[in-house]
Amino acid sequence: MSASNRDEVRLNRDKSVFARFIHQWDLQVLVIPSLILILVFSYIPMYGVIMAFQEYKLGEKLGFSEWVGLKQFVYLFSEPAFPRVLRNTLIISGLKILINFPIPIIFAVMINEMRAKQFKKVVQTVSYLPHFISWVVCATLMFDMFSTDGGAINELLKWVGVTKSGIPFFNRSNYFWGLTVATDLWKELGWNSIIFIAAIAGVDPQLYEAADIDGATRIQKIWYITVQTIKPTIIILLIFTVGGMLNANFDQIMMLTNQMSNAQLRETGDVIDTFVYRFGLQQMRYSFATAASLFKTVINFVLLLITNHVAGKLGDTALL
Amino acid sequence: MRIKRSRSDYFIDGLILLVMLMVLVITLYPFLNSLAISLNDSKDSVKGGITIWPRVFTWNNYVLIFNNERIPRAYLISIARTVIGTILGLLFTGSLAFGLAHTNLVGRKIYTIICLIPMYFGGGIIPTFLLIKSMGLLNNFWVYIIPGVVGLWNMILMRTYFQTIPDGLEESAVIDGASYLRIFFQIIIPISAPIIATIALYIGVAQWNSWFDAAMYITKDSLKPMQTILMNVISEARYAEQLAQSGITDVGNMLKGQNTNVRSITMATMVVTVLPILMIYPFLQRYFIKGIMVGSLKG
Structure with missing residues (x-):
């Protein structure tokens, strides 16, 4: 118009x-x-x-x-919990990028390779479902699945013989990083694959036919045609993901830690956003918490600029 | 042309089939298991071993939670915020998108910049909280609706859609002397059903699933939505017990069932919370995916 x-x-x-x-x-x-x-x-x-x-x-x-000038930031960097918070944020985000970024791409490629149209549709429909439920509901399901009192995961582990009385997954800090990665994958696998499935759908079928004539194997076709064609999409999404690295999914961590009330999980579960929430809204140190939040915003922006620059150097579409 | 399939082809097909079956089971099992537990007698559930089918079928857990006044009230709050939030969200987001889709809009450049900056920068939760507090929106139903009523990403999607509507349609209305208000409400809205459905679902799901605004701004029980009730249930077993007890008249029964009820109550509350999402899921799937496609094309 x-x-x-x-x-x-x-x-x-x-x-x-x-x-x-x-x-x-x-x-x-x-x-x-x-x-x-x-x-x-x-x-x-x-x-x-x-x-x-x-x-x-x-x-x-x-x-x-x-x-007061930079007083809040001086406090922030001398706060004993802060190095731990930074470490947790970087590790949780890092693990998610390392594991949960490539898996949806592999999933999308697999979906594309499926021959049974009906079954393919069923898998897609089911895999998108958890995206639409809240983290509150998701945490409810996960607490039950991982519970020591008849939870399916622990029953399975007992049956295999890994444990006798069950592992209290959500009450020990050493499992928490793994749980954030696993529950995030459970919730977003299908959803995060959609964009790649769409990108693959745009691949020119003639390329595959030409490769067939040249005698390419299926793996070669996947690698040299499918993956190469969706490479720009992968790079753009990777930039976004790395740029938002310090966000570490506040919703998820708040729910999985019972809004940080589970002190056992603070050692590995306290990230910048939950730190801001705890100090700002629970302890009412408003200026101090805002300083922490601003620190995050600035680092995020710098990360976005750096990753964009790197992508530009690689010769692919830059964002800014 | 069809190429003969080699042995490795069959291996790949088998592997994919196996992975997909695993994805199906892992995704669906938690839902089916909770549903089964919520429909199973709570004293029987404590024996364990319920998988995806209730062993001793009962509606009791649902009767219990709906006998507690908190749940129906929270349900009404959730429904109210979803319906009102979606209607007003569509109105404010759509009208802004309609205006910005016009190249002759005076101030279009400045308006666009005003809209773009908050998509990348925000004040964070503390200044937002203090603002909401100073506006007297704490413990006020409208805190669910007003602060997020203009969704900027949604606005961009709607603007993109409006820009594809042929000029001629509006021109003829202008010649007939129609105002922009009439054009928006009587011409544009009726022909924009696909984008309106998409955005309505975006806003509706976000409203239904939202818990953080309630956690930040609401302390009054009577204003808490379902997500908050479920949150309380999972973080406090005692809360679940209260819910369980309120429906039971037989004291002996209550004492016996005290520990067994918590899990059943939690699951029933969870099912009730997620049910509306599951009911509209067929629409969700269709329109959401259309939405991301439009979004990704835009870049």
């Missing part, structure tokens, strides 16, 4: 901006209420970030507190 009425456009060109604004009041009325909501609910908190350089006290107006 470009300029809808040419006469109107010609007329508008001669008038001042203000007159044009008034003339199209009915169009402005449609956008201005939404824009005001964006300004209030997105821009005021953005402005409020300056409280990271202040000492906010309850009852004060956002951004009008006493300036």
Whole structure:
């Protein structure tokens, strides 16, 4: 829908901006209420970030507190829990990129190789399902699956003989990294594969036919045609994933740790976002928590710039 | 042309089949198992061994949770926030998208920049919390609706769709003297059913599944949605016991069933929470996927 009425456009060109604004009041009325909501609910908190350089006290107006310079950041870096929080964030995200990024690609390739159309559809439909349930529901299912009291995983482990009384997975910190990776894979495997399945669908079938004539094996066709064609998609998504590396999925970790109330899991489960939540909203150290959150935003942005630069160097589509 | 299939071909097919069967089982089993437990007699469940079929069938666990006033009330809150949130979300997001789809919109460049920046930067939870608090939205139903009523990613999807509508349609309406408001409500909305369905499902699922806003801004029991109730049930066994007890009149029964009920109650609450999502899943699948395709084409 470009300029809808040419006469109107010609007329508008001669008038001042203000007159044009008034003339199209009915169009402005449609956008201005939404824009005001964006300004209030997105821009005021953005402005409020300056409280990271202040000492906010309850009852004060956002951004009008006493300036303290970098004091909050000095506190942050001398906070004994902070190195652990950084480590957990990087390890959980790193494991997810290492394991849960490539598996959906492999899954998509496998889906593409399936011959039974009906069965293929069933698998796809089922695999997308967990994406639509909340992490609250997902945690409920996982707590039950991994419970020591008749949970399927522990029953299986007992049957195989790995354990006698069951492993209390969600009460020991040493299983937590594995659990975040596994539950994330369970929930998002199918969903994350959709974009790759779509990319594979766009591959020119003639390429496969040509490869058949040249006597290529199936593995060769997968590697040299399918994977090569979807490489740009893979790289773009990898950039996004690495760029958001410090996010570590707040929803998931909050739910799997019972909103961080499970102290056993803090050793391996406390990440930047949960740290901000604990210090900001539970201990009400608002400025301190905002500083931690700002630190995360800055690092995330730097990561995005770096990965984009690297991708640009590789000669593929850059983002920014 | 058809190439003869080699032995390694059959091996690959078998391997894929096996992997896919595993994916099916691992994905579905937790759901079926919980459903079976929720439909099984709680005293029988404690013996263990329930897989995907209830052994002693009963509706009792559901009767129990619905006899507790908290669950129906939370259900109503969840339904209300989903319905109101979806309608208002569509209205505010759609009208903004409609406006920005017009090249003759005065201020279009500035408006677009205003919309793009929050897609990449945010203030984080602390300033947002303090803002909501200063606006008096704590313990207020509208905190579920207003702060996120304009979804910017959704707006981009809708704008892209609106831009593909042929100009002629609107031109003829303008010649007839229709205002933009009339064009939006009487011409554009009726012909945009596919994108509206997609975005409605996006917003609806997000509203139904949302728990964080309730955890941050709501302390009043009467305003808590289903997700929060389920959260309480899994984090506090005692809460589940309370739910269980409130429906039982026989004290002896109650004492005997105390420990056994928790798991059944949790599962019944979980099933009730996830049911609406499962019921609309066929639509979800169709429209969500269309949505990501549009999004990815846009880049």
